[in-house]
Amino acid sequence: xAQVTQNPRYLITVTGKKLTVxxxxxxxxxxxxxxxxxxxxxxRQIYYSMNVEVTDKGDVPEGYxxxxxxxxxxxxxxxxxxxxQTSLYFCASSLSxxxxxxxxxxxxxxxx
Amino acid sequence: GESVGLHLPTLSVQxxxxxxxxxxxxxxxxxxxxxxKQESGKGPQFIIDIRSNMDKRQGQRVTVLLNKTxxxxxxxxxxxxPGDSAVYFCAENYSGNTPLVFGKGTRLSxxx
Numbered sequence: 244x245a246q247v248t249q250n251p252r253y254l255i256t257v258t259g260k261k262l263t264v265x266x267x268x269x270x271x272x273x274x275x276x277x278x279x280x281x282x283x284x285x286x287r288q289i290y291y292s293m294n295v296e297v298t299d300k301g302d303v304p305e306g307y308x309x310x311x312x313x314x315x316x317x318x319x320x321x322x323x324x325x326x327x328q329t330s331l332y333f334c335a336s337s338l339s340x341x342x343x344x345x346x347x348x349x350x351x352x353x354x355x
Numbered sequence: 356g357e358s359v360g361l362h363l364p365t366l367s368v369q370x371x372x373x374x375x376x377x378x379x380x381x382x383x384x385x386x387x388x389x390x391x392k393q394e395s396g397k398g399p400q401f402i403i404d405i406r407s408n409m410d411k412r413q414g415q416r417v418t419v420l421l422n423k424t425x426x427x428x429x430x431x432x433x434x435x436x437p438g439d440s441a442v443y444f445c446a447e448n449y450s451g452n453t454p455l456v457f458g459k460g461t462r463l464s465x466x467x
Contacts, residue, residue, distance in 0.1 A: 247398075276454060286399070286444065286457040301454060333398050340454055343389050346398030 245270045247347035249334050255353045256324055264319045264350050266334030274340045275317040276301065277309065279330040280349075286333070292317055293340060324354040363442060365462045374432040376461045378445030383426060385447040389455070390419060390430045394441045402430070402443075432463075440465045 247268045256262055268275065276291035278301075288301030292311040306328055308320040317336075321328060331351050335344035368374045380388070386407035391399035405412045405419045405428075412419050418431040428445050442462050446455040 278457075283459070285459040288454055291454050335398075340448075342387075343401045343404050344455065345401065346391075349396075349398050 245345070247334055247336055247345050249332075249347040249350050251350060252348065253351045255355065257355050258325055259323050262321050262324060262352075264321075264332060264334075264352070266317045266319065266347060267315050268317075268334075268336040268345070269315065270336060270338075270345065271314065272336035272338055272345075273314070274338065274342070274344075275311065275334065275336045276344065277307070277317070277319045278333045278335065279303065279328075280333060281330050289319070289332075291340070324352075326354045328352065329354050363460050363462045365464060367464045367466060368435045370435060370437060370465050370467050372435055374430075374435045374439070374463055376430045376432075376443050376463065378428040378430075378458050378461075380426050380428060380445065380447045380458070382447060382449060382456070383423075384449045385456075387448040388419070388421060388428050389446045389448075390417075390428075391444045391446060391457075392439075392441045393444065393460070399444060435463075435465050437465045437467055439463060 250265045273294045277289040278286045280286050287303045289307050290309040292298045333349050334347040337344040389404040390402045392402050393399045403414045403419050410421050416433045420429045442460045444460045445458045448455045
């Protein structure tokens with residue numbers, strides 16, 4: 244089954260404790276991205292990747308890092324999480340950056 | 356359920372009626388548009404897309420209309436069903452070099 248998977252689905256952590264949210268797609272897509280979704284603000288892109296070893300900042304990259312060592316994986320790293328990073332996070336992938344994206348199921352992150 | 360639907364415009368429709376969800380986009384250079392559906396607790400799901408060389412595209416029970424003159428996009432759902440209840444997002448993209456930009460979303464509530 245073609246899908247985008249994210250782990251964990253739910254995470255409660257404390258300020259400053261490094262965490263990684265994994266994302267994997269099995270569709271051989273070149274383009275992958277991370278979004279955060281907040282009430283009243285909609286979906287905002289954090290980082291995106293056009294292909295392996297090619298990443299770039301989206302609209303709200305501050306406080307986040309990503310890596311794209313393999314085509315299928317695109318982890319999101321929060322080196323020192325803060326409460327304002329409490330949000331619902333979505334990973335997405337598509338054949339190209341100009342195509343419709345397939346979204347993962349979401350990761351609900353709470354930073355205390 | 357998820358709180359992402361707070362503060363969204365809401366459209367309430369009687370089951371069996373047609374629904375029209377509107378979206379104004381910002382970039383006159385955008386040449387690709389997508390409608391997504393997001394059900395509670397799930398990631399956005401691709402519904403239908405349209406490129407700027409078209410003004411209408413039809414899918415199964417859905418039609419997207421594009422008016423480039425006034426930068427307006429609409430999604431029409433025929434014979435709306437309870438399963439159509441969700442938040443609907445439009446997204447735009449300029450195929451040159453930019454990622455998708457999402458609208459804030461509209462909540463569709465179907466009254467049985």
